[in-house]
Amino acid sequence: MTERIALIGLDGATWDLLRGWLEDDTLPNLKRVYEDGFSGTLKSTIPANTSPAVQSLYTGCDPATLGLFGFQKPDGTTISLQDVTVPKLWTVLGEHDRASCIVNVRTTFPPDPVNGVMLSGDPMPGEDSDYAYPPELKQEVAGFRCQEKDDRMHKDLVPPYEHNEEVLQHAKDIFTHRFGTFRELAADGDYDFLMYWIGETDFLQHRLWNNTDDLTTFYEVLDEKLGEFLAEFDGTVIFLSDHGFEGPPTTVFYLNEWLRREGYLTVPGGRVGARLLGIGQNFAKQYINKDLLMRVLYFRQQRMGDSATDTDADDHTLGINKPHLQIPGISSRSTAQLATNCGIEIRPDEDQRSVADDIKSKLVSLTDDQGTPVMKEVFHRSEIYDEGPYFDDIPDLLFQASEHVTVNTELSSTVFETIPSGNRSGRGRHVYARNGVIFGSGPAVKSARGIEADITDVTPTILHLFGLPVAETMTGSVITEICPDNGANVQSDSYISESGMTRIDEGEQEEMEEWLEDMGYI
Numbered sequence: 122m123t124e125r126i127a128l129i130g131l132d133g134a135t136w137d138l139l140r141g142w143l144e145d146d147t148l149p150n151l152k153r154v155y156e157d158g159f160s161g162t163l164k165s166t167i168p169a170n171t172s173p174a175v176q177s178l179y180t181g182c183d184p185a186t187l188g189l190f191g192f193q194k195p196d197g198t199t200i201s202l203q204d205v206t207v208p209k210l211w212t213v214l215g216e217h218d219r220a221s222c223i224v225n226v227r228t229t230f231p232p233d234p235v236n237g238v239m240l241s242g243d244p245m246p247g248e249d250s251d252y253a254y255p256p257e258l259k260q261e262v263a264g265f266r267c268q269e270k271d272d273r274m275h276k277d278l279v280p281p282y283e284h285n286e287e288v289l290q291h292a293k294d295i296f297t298h299r300f301g302t303f304r305e306l307a308a309d310g311d312y313d314f315l316m317y318w319i320g321e322t323d324f325l326q327h328r329l330w331n332n333t334d335d336l337t338t339f340y341e342v343l344d345e346k347l348g349e350f351l352a353e354f355d356g357t358v359i360f361l362s363d364h365g366f367e368g369p370p371t372t373v374f375y376l377n378e379w380l381r382r383e384g385y386l387t388v389p390g391g392r393v394g395a396r397l398l399g400i401g402q403n404f405a406k407q408y409i410n411k412d413l414l415m416r417v418l419y420f421r422q423q424r425m426g427d428s429a430t431d432t433d434a435d436d437h438t439l440g441i442n443k444p445h446l447q448i449p450g451i452s453s454r455s456t457a458q459l460a461t462n463c464g465i466e467i468r469p470d471e472d473q474r475s476v477a478d479d480i481k482s483k484l485v486s487l488t489d490d491q492g493t494p495v496m497k498e499v500f501h502r503s504e505i506y507d508e509g510p511y512f513d514d515i516p517d518l519l520f521q522a523s524e525h526v527t528v529n530t531e532l533s534s535t536v537f538e539t540i541p542s543g544n545r546s547g548r549g550r551h552v553y554a555r556n557g558v559i560f561g562s563g564p565a566v567k568s569a570r571g572i573e574a575d576i577t578d579v580t581p582t583i584l585h586l587f588g589l590p591v592a593e594t595m596t597g598s599v600i601t602e603i604c605p606d607n608g609a610n611v612q613s614d615s616y617i618s619e620s621g622m623t624r625i626d627e628g629e630q631e632e633m634e635e636w637l638e639d640m641g642y643i
Contacts, residue, residue, distance in 0.1 A: 125356030126565060126583060127307075127315040129347070130178075130226070132171065132323035133551055134362035134558050136162070138336070148340060150348030154358060158562025159603045161572030163579075165364040165555045167505055167519045168463045170642075171323065172200060174363040174576055175227040179210045179316075181580035181595030185502075186509035188439030190461075192228075192244060192642050195442040199244055199633040201625055202229050204439060207594045208616040210580045211235045211314065216616055217589050219313040224303040226318040227363075230633070231625065238306055240265060242318050246632035265302050267295045274324075275639035281328035282547065288328065289335050292321040293342050300346055308353065314583070315354075319343065323551075326366050327641065330549030357563025357586070361579065365554035369546050370527035372489050373538040377451075377459050377530055383483065385476070387452040388532065440514045457517075459530050462552060464516025477501055477517050484520065489537045497521040497553065507596045521553045548641075561603075569602040581611075590614035 143152045166174045166184055173189040176182075184190050187207065193199055205228075211221040215236035223229065223239040230245035232254035240262065241252040248266040253259035274291040278284040296319060303317045321339065329335050351358060380386040443460040451458060456476055460466035465480060467473045481499045488494055498521045505519055506512060522528055527540075559574060565586045574582075577597030584591050585599045590612035601608030625633075637643045 124564075125313055125315070125354070126563075126586060127317075127350075127354055127356060127358045128579075128583070129358065129360050130175075130316075130318040131343075131360055131362045131558070132227070132318065132320045133326050133364060133366045133549075134322055134360075135365040135367075135554065135556070136558055137366070138326075138340075139558060142337065142340060147337060148344040150344045150351060151360065154351070154360065154562045155560045157568070158560065158566055159569040159572060160558075160560035161570070161574060163361050163557040163559040164573070164575045165557050166576060167500075167521065167555065168461070168552050169364040169521075169555045170552060171227050171363050175318075176205055177577050177597075178361075178363060178579050179226070180205060180207050181210075181577050181592065181597040182207050183506045183509065183577050183596045184441075185506035185512040185515060186594065186596055188511040190441040192637050193442070195438060195440055199630055199637065200228060201633075202231060202233060202241075203625070208592045209233065210583060211237070211239075211316075213580075213584060213589065213592055213616050214314055214587070217587075219587065219589075220311060221314045221316070222303070222306050222310060222312040223315075224306065224317045225299055225320070226316055227320065237312055238310065240302070240306075243320060244633040244636045246629040250629060250632075262302050262306075265299060267298050270295055275636070282332070285329065285332060285335055289325070289339060292325055292339060296321045296339075296343065297346060300350075304350055304353070307350075313587070322362075323366075324640070326549045328548060330366070330368055331547050357561065357565035359559070359561035359566075359579075359583075361559040362557035363576065364551045365556040365558075366549050366551050367524040367554045369548055369550065371525045371540050371545065372491075372493075372527070373529050373540060374489070374495055374522065374526050375531060375533040375536055375538070376465075376528050378533045379487075379536045380455075380457055380459070380465075380480075381532065382536065383480075385457040385480065386455045388450060389452060440511055441516075443516070459528070460516040462528055463520055463522075465518040465520070467517040473517055474501075481518055484518075489526070490539075493525065494523055495526055497523055498555075509596070521555060524553070526553075565605075566603045567605050572600060572602045574600045585611055592616045 142148045143155055146152065166177055170191060172192045173184045173187060176187055176189050177184065180187065187205065189200055189204060211223055211233065214221055221235050221237040223235060225240060225242040227242045229239065230241035230252060232239040232241050232252060234254055238258055239254045245252055248268045253262065270291045274288060278288050281288045300317065307315050325336055325339055377386055381388060441461065443466065446458060446460050446466055455468065456471050457465055457467045457480060467476050484496050484499045487496065500519045502515045502517060502519055506515060575597060578600050581591040581595050581597045582600045585604060585608065593613050593615050599608040599611050634643065
């Protein structure tokens with residue numbers, strides 16, 4: 122029977138960065154784990170964002186089952202652990218008397234009453250909130266949040282490329298302190314499963330993507346601290362990321378305009394009407410608060426009876442927000458329309474599969490003005506997600522745009538537009554970067570190279586390594602290549618989901634939304 126497993130999240134880590142650092146010994150501790158065990162690609166969700174990817178990671182369920190598609194629900198409220206209504210990894214382990222130490226993991230506020238300890242990760246309110254379980258643990262880890270440094274890094278040091286040195290130092294300080302707390306908890310308790318999330322990698326890659334020296338410096342500090350942990354940890358360790366990362370776009374793809382020209386989208390007044398509508402959309406984007414606009418479009422969607430599903434949690438409807446479908450001026454007789462930044466909706470009275478096949482075929486072969494493919498991948502939703510309770514709410518086609526492309530909802534005088542070099546943000550991004558990393562070593566796993574796994578496969582795999590049944594709700598599968606028994610005799614069982622200890626009040630909601638704004642997610 123497996124004794125101990127540690128799961129360490131490297132938010133946004135990508136082989137494009139890691140592989141070079143491993144090859145030249147920049148990260149000797151991670152390199153040792155990489156060479157001694159297994160490695161491969163971990164496919165993220167679509168969209169390839171931390172939420173819903175992390176919830177899919179710790180539940181083994183895809184968004185069609187969870188009803189979670191981002192950091193916010195369709196009504197604009199921030200998601201929390203209370204919205205995860207299926208069994209979580211630590212819930213199942215607890216039912217089998219396995220103790221867990223869960224620290225700083227994204228979307229775990231308010232904390233679950235685990236068999237063990239939990240310190241919630243972002244998005245969450247500040248140091249004054251009830252982020253620890255058991256509650257008395259909070260006093261023992263006072264200052265865990267590094268609130269002053271965290272606030273300065275997110276709010277004051279903007280834009281970050283003008284404060285590189287201080288941003289980097291704060292990121293190192295926060296990581297060192299929080300990870301140090303995790304190590305102390307891990308050493309003090311008899312835990313079967315440990316999980317820690319390193320969010321600073323994502324933060325720095327968003328802001329300093331083009332500054333390779335600073336990114337390298339942070340990863341060197343990370344590797345050093347991880348080496349100290351590995352020296353004192355006796356068990357199996359798995360490193361992974363929730364999504365990949367890539368550079369800033371250079372080309373705008375006006376996808377709705379392309380759909381209009383291909384005859385799938387209709388605007389009253391034809392070409393002239395489309396141009397006038399495009400001007401209005403551009404005005405709204407520049408002068409109307411984005412959050413207010415999204416809420417207005419959501420409530421318009423509700424009034425028109427096009428909401429996701431009647432299933433709800435914590436009194437707020439779950440599901441995917443598709444405000445682009447409610448943009449005034451686009452005819453309801455349109456056959457297809459951009460629904461999200463990675464999905465196209467086809468009207469239900471059309472021959473949906475035939476239309477979807479046609480659009481998919483055209484997008485896959487579409488190139489921009491320089492002859493470069495616009496899309497990495499285009500999928501029917503059934504190719505990505507299982508038939509969960511929220512499946513019908515997912516757009517008919519899901520896509521991953523090429524690295525140099527950003528998708529715009531506006532109607533325009535052109536389909537493609539090159540972003541002037543002076544207007545390029547320099548920020549790294551990941552919404553279209555599904556390819557994350559996974560690698561690990563230890564007595565519970567065997568060596569394997571080039572594995573291809575889905576992020577929903579992680580929880581079933583860990584349960585199987587512990588010799589425990591996976592939950593019947595899980596859509597992921599056991600990664601057989603790394604299992605000593607090759608995934609033989611996988612068992613399943615039903616489990617009861619636990620809910621958070623506390624309720625989120627209005628003030629806490631506002632603080633969580635403020636963090637999302639500071640990160641640039643809303």
